[in-house]
Amino acid sequence: MAGTLSSASAELRKREAALRASEERLRATQENAPVAIAEIGSDGRFLSVNEARCRLTGHTKDELIGQHFAHVTTEGSLDEDLALFAKHVSGELDAYTTESEFKLKDGRRGWARVTSTAIRNDHGTFRYAVRVVEDITERRAAERRQKLMINELNHRVKNTLAVVQSIAAQSFKGELDPKMALRAFQGRLLALSEAHNLLTLENWEAAPLERIVENALRPFAGGNRFETEGPMVRVGPKAAVALALAFHELCTNASKYGALSTEEGRVRIAWFLEGELRDVLHLRWEEIGGPEVQAPTRSGFGSRLIGRKLAAEFEGAVELRFPVSGAVCEITAPLAIIESR
Numbered sequence: 001m002a003g004t005l006s007s008a009s010a011e012l013r014k015r016e017a018a019l020r021a022s023e024e025r026l027r028a029t030q031e032n033a034p035v036a037i038a039e040i041g042s043d044g045r046f047l048s049v050n051e052a053r054c055r056l057t058g059h060t061k062d063e064l065i066g067q068h069f070a071h072v073t074t075e076g077s078l079d080e081d082l083a084l085f086a087k088h089v090s091g092e093l094d095a096y097t098t099e100s101e102f103k104l105k106d107g108r109r110g111w112a113r114v115t116s117t118a119i120r121n122d123h124g125t126f127r128y129a130v131r132v133v134e135d136i137t138e139r140r141a142a143e144r145r146q147k148l149m150i151n152e153l154n155h156r157v158k159n160t161l162a163v164v165q166s167i168a169a170q171s172f173k174g175e176l177d178p179k180m181a182l183r184a185f186q187g188r189l190l191a192l193s194e195a196h197n198l199l200t201l202e203n204w205e206a207a208p209l210e211r212i213v214e215n216a217l218r219p220f221a222g223g224n225r226f227e228t229e230g231p232m233v234r235v236g237p238k239a240a241v242a243l244a245l246a247f248h249e250l251c252t253n254a255s256k257y258g259a260l261s262t263e264e265g266r267v268r269i270a271w272f273l274e275g276e277l278r279d280v281l282h283l284r285w286e287e288i289g290g291p292e293v294q295a296p297t298r299s300g301f302g303s304r305l306i307g308r309k310l311a312a313e314f315e316g317a318v319e320l321r322f323p324v325s326g327a328v329c330e331i332t333a334p335l336a337i338i339e340s341r
Contacts, residue, residue, distance in 0.1 A: 036133035040116075042089050042126050044068045044082075056112070056135060058105035069131065074101040074109070081114065088118045089126045099136065110137035156204070156237075163192060163241065184252075191216060191248035195241045206234035206339060209243075209283075213269055216247035220255055230271035233281060236340050242313045246306050250285055250329060259290030259326050266290075279335045287326030295322040314338060 036053035038046055049064045057072050069085075070078055077100035087093035095117045102112055113134040119127045167188045172181045194215045198207050210228070212235060217226050235243060251260065251267075259265030271283040287293075306329060310318045316333025 036112075036131075036135070038064075038069065038131045038133070040069050040085075040129040040131055042128070044070065044085060047128055053133060056104075056110075056133060057102065072102045072104070074103060077101045085116065085129070088116060088129055091120075091124060091126065094118050110135060111140040112136060152204075159238070160192075160196070163245075164189070167192070167245075187219075187252065188245065188248060190219070191244050192241065194218075195244035199237050199240055204237055206236050207240045209233040209235050209271060212240055212243050213247060216244050217251060220251040220260060225260060225266050227266065227268045228270070230269075230283075231273060233271065233273075233335070233338065235338055239313060239338050242310055246310055246329075247285075249306060250327070253327065254287055254290070257291075258293055259287035262290050264289045265326070273335065274332075281331075281333055281335050281338050283331040285327070285329040287328070290326050292324040293322050293326055294324075 036056045037050045038053050039048045041047050045066055045068050046064050049061055054061055054064065070082060073081060077098075081098050081100055084093060084096045084098060088096070095115070097113065097115045099111060099113050101109060103109055113136045114131055115134075116129050116131045118129050121127055168185060172178075172185065195207075195212070198211055198215055201207075209230065210232070213228055217228075254260040254265070254267060259267055265287065266289050268286045268288060269284070270286075271281060274280040274282050306318060306320050310316075310331060314331065314333035315337050316331065318332075319328075319330045321328045
């Protein structure tokens with residue numbers, strides 16, 4: 001009899017030791033888990049939390065134990081979580097997953113994906129819930145950036161299609177020879193494409209004015225008959241496209257009738273900043289050494305683009321003159337408008 005009791009006692013101690021070891025392993029696993037884990041009582045208050053849960057919001061264990069799990073959840077995310085947890089406790093729901101915005105101890109905000117699982121006794125009565133909380137702040141930020149990028153892309157595509165539609169309508173308008181009209185249309189599309197390529201390299205934020213000028217001049221005599229000078233100025237996307245098209249039209253006109261129609265002719269392009277705060281951009285196109293020119297008798301696409309669209313786009317002044325010495329175009333606009341559009 002004594003031997004039996006001794007054997008049973010030893011077996012009991014062995015099982016208790018194994019149970020303690022198992023509990024220690026489980027606790028160590030929970031403490032070292034990379035995701036936040038918490039045990040929640042039926043009243044919604046923390047019974048235990050691991051270190052990852054403390055790091056999530058910047059609270060200590062002492063600050064969290066006894067707190068309601070919703071103490072850092074923002075108002076907009078709270079109702080759903082509370083309603084689902086109530087079903088947890090009542091036995092209607094064994095597990096659920098939700099995403100909530102939360103406030104960190106230092107005032108910052110983040111997003112969490114919460115998976116809550118109810119632990120019940122043999123009779124099905126709720127004992128506590130295990131909440132696994134994953135920080136998805138970066139994922140939500142990436143989704144927000146992606147949505148903004150898609151909206152921005154959609155806006156740019158619509159703008160580009162509107163520009164192409166306008167170019168097509170103006171290029172094939174009137175009684176121009178179809179081949180000449182097609183050549184003009186293709187040249188304008190190429191100028192638009194070059195502007196888009198440059199902006200793509202600059203992440204569609206802003207492009208250097210010098211590069212815009214260089215790209216626009218390259219198809220005409222390789223740019224070797226141009227003199228360019230000016231300080232570093234960055235031009236916003238819409239302004240960059242408008243300037244690229246305007247330079248293309250000026251170059252085309254100079255090749256047909258102006259300074260680029262003769263071997264001696266040249267074009268000088270200069271820009272500088274005016275005003276006490278150097279906050280006004282003044283850009284000047286001047287043709288020199290070419291044949292005597294006359295003012296056009298009618299307003300073509302190029303003249304309308306330069307005289308109307310640029311002035312409206314830049315909220316500034318645009319003057320296109322045709323003295324006998326060669327065409328002169330001067331643009332004056334607020335630097336802030338040029339940089340931001």
